[in-house]
Amino acid sequence: MNHANPTLFTAAVGKIPPAGNPLVAHKFGADPYALVYNGRVYLYMTNDVLEYDADGSVKDNTYGNINKIGVISSDDLVNWTDHGNIVAAGPEGAAKWATQSWAPAAAHKVVDGKDRFFLYFANNASGIGVLTSDSPTGPWVDPIGEALILRTTPGVEDVTWLFDPAVLVDDDGSAYIYFGGGVPKGKDAWPDTARVMQLGDDMISVVGEAVTIPAPYMFEDAGINKVGGTYYYTYCSNFFQGERTAGSPPAGEIAYMTSDKPMGPWTYHGSILKNPERFFGVGGNNHHAIFSFGGAWYIAYHAQTLAKALGVSNGYRSTHLNQVVFEDGAIHEIQADYEGVKQVKDFNPYVRVAAATMAWSAGVATETIVNADDPSHATQAVTDIDHGDWIALSRVNFGAVGASSFQASILSEAGGVLELRLDHADGELIGTLHVPAASDAAWTESETQVTGAQGVRDLYLVFKGEPGTKLFKLGYWQFGE
Template sequence: MKKSLKKIGNANPVMTQRFGADPYAMVYEDRVYLYMTGDDFIYDETGEIKENNYSNIYTINVISSSDLVNWTDHGSVYAASEKGAASWGTNSWAPAAACREIDGKMKFFLYFANGGNGIAVLSSDSPTGPFTDPIQKPLVSRETPGCASVTWLFDPAVLVDGEEAYLYFGGGVPSPEQAANPGTARVAKLGKDMISLDGEPKTIENVSYLFEDSGINKINGKYIYSYCSNFSVPWEKKEELGFECGEIVTMEADEPMGPFKQGKGILKNPEAFFGVGGNNHHCMFEFHKQWYMAYHSRILEREMGVLKGYRSTNIDRVTISEDGTITPIQGTEKGVAQVGTLNPYERQMASTMAVMAGIRTAPYGENSVRYGSGDMIVTGISTGSWIGIYGASFGSEGAQEIQFEIRGKQQGKILVYMDIPEGKAVAEIEAAADSEEEFGTVAARLAATVTGTHDIFFVFEGEGYELKSWKFC
């Protein structure tokens, strides 16, 4: 078996088939959708990996989960550049997402930074796309009132609060002398259409040692603005301030546009937990009455032996005390506990996984290929590749058969294991596809009825075939 880039049993990072930075979560119909900056390796003329300077990023990676450990890969939104929806833009950094019913129909919105010089907005009828640009220009630019002098006009966050919605953005330190109070955070009311501004942006006052990374949540009736502190926080003042360099810090207000009162640090720089740090970027979200923190770290590239600043997303639990304050969050590789179980009797996309090694995902279908996101298939299979799924509940009656949707030009085998990817397989399927273009169903009886709750592992032999979905019967 090929070596995974995360330990079996761990939930972090949430995705290892590619990078995903600056995570933003949207909960819709009992699923969490994560949108992430599409970090991608930059190479020099000799083929060596260069330090990540974010210049080649024009995609937004999308995954979703109903249990926070098994994530379905929905691909990469072509957000900016000539191929992207916002073809006028050059980069797509730090996405934010929201949904809202408009004219009787649910619409989905992606906000992202065009480098450090403005905010774009895309819209879709689905949380996974296709996303298009409804205004064909920046939503926020340096021509927007009050924004010309914002050092970094980026890192949006969005809050839908009843009938109103708000956009938060900005960051950067204009000069060393202004490090303690840069004055570069902004908030603006969004129009009812979510693709326009309703009034001029306002400065969020007295954001102590602001660096970047807007966050916004409504918790227990209070508006919690959060951000990453800059790297000029004096060491001797960390106790007085309640935070240090590169830490996620909170502020609180009674109204969505402030005024905000300074709070404390809640998530230290990832270096404190994983030994490698850098910029710190986060979002908080509530799912099944529990709050969570999504943030990025460099543990995926650490396992790859790269250490060039390429980021991946983690999720850990948030604890809110009785007085409403958020207790310091611990970054872990173990991650969060599974919320519920996965149903193996429902057809699951093969791109749904908790852990894997030696596979890739690719867009499937006309829209996904054109726009980058949507349905995905598992490809790049070779002997020793595998996929793991956590916590599938087979119930008391149990499963007796497994089915796969397969296509390809060569033959191989899929070995199905329960709990650990070795020992005696419960099924062995001949991955003999009838077509290179169309997916067909192959099935196999299980060696014994499977009951109860188990982790599932698919271990592959051979190559030249691809998977679309699977289900137990």
Template structure:
């Protein structure tokens, strides 16, 4: 069959940034649990005016939090969205859900997960789950933190939580932002507060973090007994005292106590506009994974590549390095991203929504399967997986679980690039009646060692071909 390969947009091989290209994701927050990193992100979604034209992101209709995870930091599994706010959300009292923060704590011998979110800039809510991917429930049925909370009355923007569970099990929440009239130098709107043992209540009074030129985006991490509070500086365009953070950059302060006092240090990450040519707010999260430190941040790279950089943001990763004296080195944001830290095994079942790179496809929850799958598959679309280890013996066969649709077609298997070495193909029959999920298998040849793997989808043009649920190689 003659076909033309569709092109990747946003995340282009071999780059690692943005981390995914089939969805947007802003205000990233990282949770490490087991052998995986989970990224929770504000679910940016396109907004349209009355003429059907994409308009500037107003954030007003965002009621979901998107979740992806990875064990290697290049191939990411799409877990879909958490319905947080509104009548269909877990927190029905909330009208929006922005800027999540997630944390794990063992309570009563059981793993518990807590997802904090901003209800626009008027309060902070919390959901709980027994799993990092849900299902999530609202344990208190109301906001977790409001301006009636002790010490919070003067916070301009009550949002952007970050959470730390310290070595002794005590939890702390960091939040706040905004600039009171004329107070650009010392806004006084950053806060830290102790959490209750249950992580869904607060204790005592919120303390002020005197962050110079504070704007938004609380972050917290601990290393070698030092607490690092990180934040985004405001966009004041007047003169700044020497040593002050420039506009829209990620700055940090340190303390030997999670509640302070804090000492301002410097900035570590310039505004996205410096690196990618499209400016906007700056939001980050710092985390440790397998003894190395990383920073997640957002930029409008995917939407820029699509020609619609109207405030629709995507998550990126970079390495973070601490110097011997504990100071943090400057971060250089880029499209390259971070190094893959482990190979992907093709001999274990792989969810189709685990994607390194892609062209054309989307993902959605399929009720009949009970999981998220790859959809919108058209002729010339493809999925790429980075660093797949076929071993010395190599693979002998490929199997896939698919849902047949009108078109049917073929899954071609290529190594190292979409048009690279051809190792086999799997015919997918057209649906004969209602949609049904079937398992198919085909022989392959030439898949040995470590390669990038590409699943290239071919079939009739203009009709839906099939949906992909999962796949696996056998030796």
């Protein structure tokens, strides 16, 4: 069997099975920040989107048009659900006073007995805003109608870039926000532009005055974690090309400092993640978030791997995941790679699965589908489906008895077939769902029989139909035992 025959199916680009990185291949996502809640990790990302010049060529990412925040989540770290974009800034955004939404940070806290979620973001480099929600996926609202942190905030007047927040909710319920960046002229070794400030109990106000974190060669990208009784502040070093102080971080690397208090004093230790150029052959800025999930530690970071594969390495970033080891108060050096991390649990096909859940994909996009009965709770569908496109899931556990049926929610366009295959896009065929051409623009439930789906296998949903036409949209699916 030829698993790379382009006449049978679309070739994967950027993320090639069985690789785990980048996390998704149907969209970009930069400056990742992790929130773990109720057995899932949610990643919030700057919504990089290709920009074009007048001739239709991809130009460098200016970041100026980014006013959305992308969200994906997973409970196994390999199969990721796309939750679409949070419209954070701009005339249509939750925070209408803001023009951009960069480098988000998320936090969860129980307030007045209720789970509350807080999303902090940078309005370019001029200030930091906050949104709130009752859910990690929204809907989100602006609770204060203005920036949380501005240059009038005590202790930040001299910060070059007021951006890149990170938030820690401590064991006693107190919370702290870390932010800042930039290099004042002549201060490459000690920019003194990193800050920490206490948040109010409500998480939408600040207390007192921001305190400087003396991070050597600071550039951007605050990170904060508490392991045992030690606070770890992490950041990206600047790109100063002159002679660097002995023991300082090399250019564009993630470095760390520690303290026994959330606001310092801090002790510098060293670099833990080299620039993406070292691992992937394409550089740029370095941005990360470290989090604990299922008893292990991980780092989410970005690199231009998908952009490189598409031939547009112009500043468009994708999120990756690798493991982190803390030992005796130190962080081991991290190895970034395409392989990624091990899947922590099998995937259950016998529950309703949002179609925009995938480990790998080829040719597809996702689109927000608004529920007319409840516009505040939209879902993501797999769209832009052409002949040969596919999505795939890793380590799907069909059990010893196996699956007998498959049903899906579909909005037909030209129509076609959905083939269910195992392990490869041209692997063993276990079922075929026929989708007639659309008679009206309505979502329908369709079902077909399945045979041969047993044990733990990778699952491929392969789309076939008339070449050159859009076949259908896929909302959700589920197998029956």
